[in-house]
Amino acid sequence: MLFKIVKRSEISKEKSICIRILAVLLALITSGIFILLLDLNPLEVYWAMVQGAFGSKYRIEQTIIKAIPLIITSLGIAVAFKMKFWNIGGEGQIIMGAFAASFFALRFPDLPRPLLLSLMIIAAVVAGGLWALIPAFFKAQFDTNETIVTLMLNYIALKWITYLQYGPWRDPAAQGFPKIPNFSENAILPDLLGVHIGWVIALALVFIMYIFMNHSKLGFEIAVLGESENTARYAGVNIKKTILLALAISGGLCGLTGMIEVSAVCNTLSVEVTGGVGFTAIVTTWLGALSAPIILVVSFLFAALIQAGSFIQTAFGIPAAAAQILEGMILFFVLGSEFFVRYKLTKNGGFSLNLKKEVS
Amino acid sequence: MSQDTAYIVMKNITKTFGKVIANDNVNFSVQKGEIHSLLGENGAGKSTLMNMLSGIYIPDSGSIFIRGEEVKFYSPKDSINAGIGMIHQHFKLVDTLSALENIIIGQKTGFFINKKSLENKIKEIISAFGLEVDLHKKVYDMSVGEKQNLEILKVLYRGAKILILDEPTAVLTPQETRKLFAIMRKMKEQGCAVIFISHKLNEVMEISDKITVLRKGKTVKTLNKSETNPQELTELMVGHPVDLSIKRLERQSSEVVLKVRNLRAVNEEGVEVLKGINFDLHAGEILSVAGIAGSGQKELCETIAGLYPVTSGEILFKEEDLVGKTPKEIISKGISMSFVPEDRLGMGLVAAMDIVDNILLKQYQTQKGLLLSRKPATAKAKEIIKKLDIQTPSIYHPIRDLSGGNIQKVLLGRELDTNPEVLITAYPVRGLDINTCYKIYDLLNEEKKKGVAILFIAEDLDSLIGLSDRIMVLSNGEVMGILDARKATKEEIGLMMLGEKIKKTEGAYAV
Incomplete structure (x- = not known):
């Protein structure tokens, strides 16, 4: 081998930023080749992507709307991840939150707006939290594998909504079309400055979760438990209680995402309510290094990428799959650059060859 | 001692970490069939020197010769290829695998592994050196002594002729230590060179042929065991005469x-x-x-x-x-328990956290409200560092990067501070090195007085x-x-x- 991989002992801030910028540039060049194959001008497409994500008030609003669920879900997942509890069940927790919120929205459509919305929020947080408590309980009690349990619970949640949509909750007025009725006006979150009020909730949560993770007793206990269960026991942490509380918070935040999506974005419940946010948020959580402020930035950029992708589909008439390839490529390079931040390639030189002679 | 007969020669080695000079023009050489002890207090530069010999660090300047030829190590692999094997304080084994699997992983074998012939080869090594390893036992079932034997077997299987043992006896019982010494003597008989790092003077006096003393990153002296005594070694290590008796209070x-x-x-x-x-x-x-x-x-x-x-x-x-x-x-x-387990970081401290958060671990329960205050812990951290002379870049540095002795001081410092x-x-x-040992005995006596x-x-x-x-x-x-x-x-x-x-x-x- 000509090159070998060596772990970096330390890296300066400038250098790591340099590597990341280089990664984005490389991603753009590689994607450019792909765009050329589509018979389009890469520069035009890139400019259109910027325009698509930030080019007008409407587009910025769309980007923000896409960022909100990512931010809140990532914050939730980060709590579990900090404890090294691999909550892959964000998707299911969002769905169950959405379900509980929808239950109140459909059952009591005529309640006063503040009351109904509050009920929906509480129901969603509780439902998401309870859904996450299932794997937490089994983990705390029997040390089961949380990755598998949370993943499987996603499908149970999804099929539950499918059942509702095709069965008991089906809208009789939809002329046989399998959909759940739209919410009443009172069950829809109001707008503030052009975007539904979810953005205020998201920003507030970033702040609250930052304080929670870094300056609260429970946050500290979660971090200690994530590093070493023995030490946590020794310091007097109640292990089972901490696992359950952390997951209730994690799932509760995901559930809240579900409520915001059904109420403000979809105005009804459907099987597509999550749009894969529960999985995408795992990427943003990890890229955000489990830190609330960085999660905010990463989620916003990620939302911009998604928004830009859907914009160029219509602007250039390229297929959705092609736009997603661009998204994937950029993400691939950015994630790949993390490797180079941690490791470096060094030249092997002719040294090992000489050495073999010596030893033998 | 000319370079022709010396197995390893390290010449004018210098290594700095930021502002800290860990090794300052260190000279060190080991002969074939020799057990050479490396003595020094915590932070004297022993581990740094050995990490350069095992390819983990690259020296800033100076040269390393093996059998008279200059070598440059860029990674542990280079060092292993040159026949150097290091047994670290923290074992590097996969718990869920058996001894045999731990030896094989990372080795270049064909697509299929002929376990039988490998096993026979390994068994030869086991009997040649008198090791005690059950090849099919899982690592998590092993005692510390068995794990260490396995680590030694692993490097011997990779063809190591020079063994570096970094404080191997720190985790062993007297019985296990005796067995280890028997193994070391066998290695010596077989023509290996053994470098032994330890704080325990009686062990150093028992097993070594030559002793090199380091102090504050510099070589103080290389002596023949037969021409020295523990008192002299202590003085060389510490740099001034030391009283080796322990005070007992009524x-x-x-x-x-x-x-x-x-x-x-x-x-x-x-x-x-x-x-x-x-x-x-x-x-x-x-x-x-x-x-x-x-x-x-x-x-x-x-x-x-x-x-x-x-x-x-x-x-x-x-x-x-x-x-x-x-x-x-x-x-x-x-009631405070400062229990230092067999593997120091297992219970009591969180390796990834800094000193402040580790001190907080014992404070936060008594704080009021839901939020934490790091102020008292920060003040305590500064105090403990000063009182116990803990070597760390800052109080906000993850403790896993500190040396074993310093980690121990953090733990004990915190426990004594809770006024139990x-x-x-x-x-x-x-x-711990002698100086620190006595510091800790003094601390215990102080608590007793209270x-x-x-x-x-x-x-x-x-x-x-x-x-x-x-x-x-x-x-x-x-x-x-x-x-x-x-x-x-x-x-x-x-x-x-x-x-x-x-x-x-x-x-x-x-x-």
Whole structure:
């Protein structure tokens, strides 16, 4: 081998930023080749992507709307991840939150707006939290594998909504079309400055979760438990209680995402309510290094990428799959650059060859 | 000693980390068939020097010669290829794999692995060096001594002719140490060069041929074992004459703080590990616990701290039974356990966190409200660093990057700082250099003066006799007897450790 991989002992801030910028540039060049194959001008497409994500008030609003669920879900997942509890069940927790919120929205459509919305929020947080408590309980009690349990619970949640949509909750007025009725006006979150009020909730949560993770007793206990269960026991942490509380918070935040999506974005419940946010948020959580402020930035950029992708589909008439390839490529390079931040390639030189002679 | 006959020569090696000069023009050479000890206090640069020899660090300047030819190591692989094998303090083994699998992983083999022939080859090495390894045992089932044997086997299998053992005896019992020395002598007979890093002067005097002393990153002197003595070595290490006797303070009071009565506990396999333990612990005394490793010391500590289930019996703290209480409740009563486990970071500290957060670990329970305040912990961190002379880039540096001795100081510093009424401390000086050892003995004496009841678990019988008021000897989960430390002899304790019960117990419990 000509090159070998060596772990970096330390890296300066400038250098790591340099590597990341280089990664984005490389991603753009590689994607450019792909765009050329589509018979389009890469520069035009890139400019259109910027325009698509930030080019007008409407587009910025769309980007923000896409960022909100990512931010809140990532914050939730980060709590579990900090404890090294691999909550892959964000998707299911969002769905169950959405379900509980929808239950109140459909059952009591005529309640006063503040009351109904509050009920929906509480129901969603509780439902998401309870859904996450299932794997937490089994983990705390029997040390089961949380990755598998949370993943499987996603499908149970999804099929539950499918059942509702095709069965008991089906809208009789939809002329046989399998959909759940739209919410009443009172069950829809109001707008503030052009975007539904979810953005205020998201920003507030970033702040609250930052304080929670870094300056609260429970946050500290979660971090200690994530590093070493023995030490946590020794310091007097109640292990089972901490696992359950952390997951209730994690799932509760995901559930809240579900409520915001059904109420403000979809105005009804459907099987597509999550749009894969529960999985995408795992990427943003990890890229955000489990830190609330960085999660905010990463989620916003990620939302911009998604928004830009859907914009160029219509602007250039390229297929959705092609736009997603661009998204994937950029993400691939950015994630790949993390490797180079941690490791470096060094030249092997002719040294090992000489050495073999010596030893033998 | 010319370069032709020397196996390894390290010449004018310098290595700096930021502003810290870890090695300053160090010269070091080892001959074939020689056991060469490297002595020095914590932070003298021993590990840095050895890490350069094993390819983990690259020297800033200076050269390394192996059999007279200059080599440059860019990674541990280069060093392994050159026949150097290092046994680290923290073992690098995969717990869930068997011994055999641990040896094979990372090796270049064909697509298929011929386990039979590999096994035979490995068995040859095992018998040649007198190692004790069961190739099909999983690592998680192994004792520390077995794991170390496996580590040695691993590097020998990779063709190492030069072995570096970084404080190998720090985690071993006297018996295991003796076995290790036998293995080291076999290596020497087979023409290997062995570099032995240790703080324990008696071990260094027992096993080595040559001794090199480092102080503050510089080579002080290389001596022949036959021409030196522990006193001289200590002075060379520390840089000034040292008094090697331990002070013993008189017991301060006769108030009984902790009473343990008929304490019984079973382990996960259902085997009884504590078989009816009885003792009293007075305020202002140091009660030592001696015993062969695994005689129930760990379980005794953990039961008192509420971390280990008790089957029957009582632990009375000022007449209040602690059995069944949670660790949190026990901590709040002023009982502190600074238990240094066999692998230092296993329990007590969080490796990824900085000193402040590790100190916070013992403070946050008593803070009011839901939020944390790091201010007191930060102040304490600064204080402890100064008081115990802890070497760290800053208090916000993850402690996993600190050396073993410094990590131990953080742990002990924190525990002493909680103003406990009962202090349980296990192996507090394990792996520490002489100067720090004495500092820690002084600290324990200071606590004793304040009236703290100290339960002191240790392995070094000399310091145990010197420091404590009474010595309780455990064997196989039973108390063999409690001796007055002023009258006890090592021989007597040794016999009791092996299971000989005595009738007379000095100032013991009154049942």
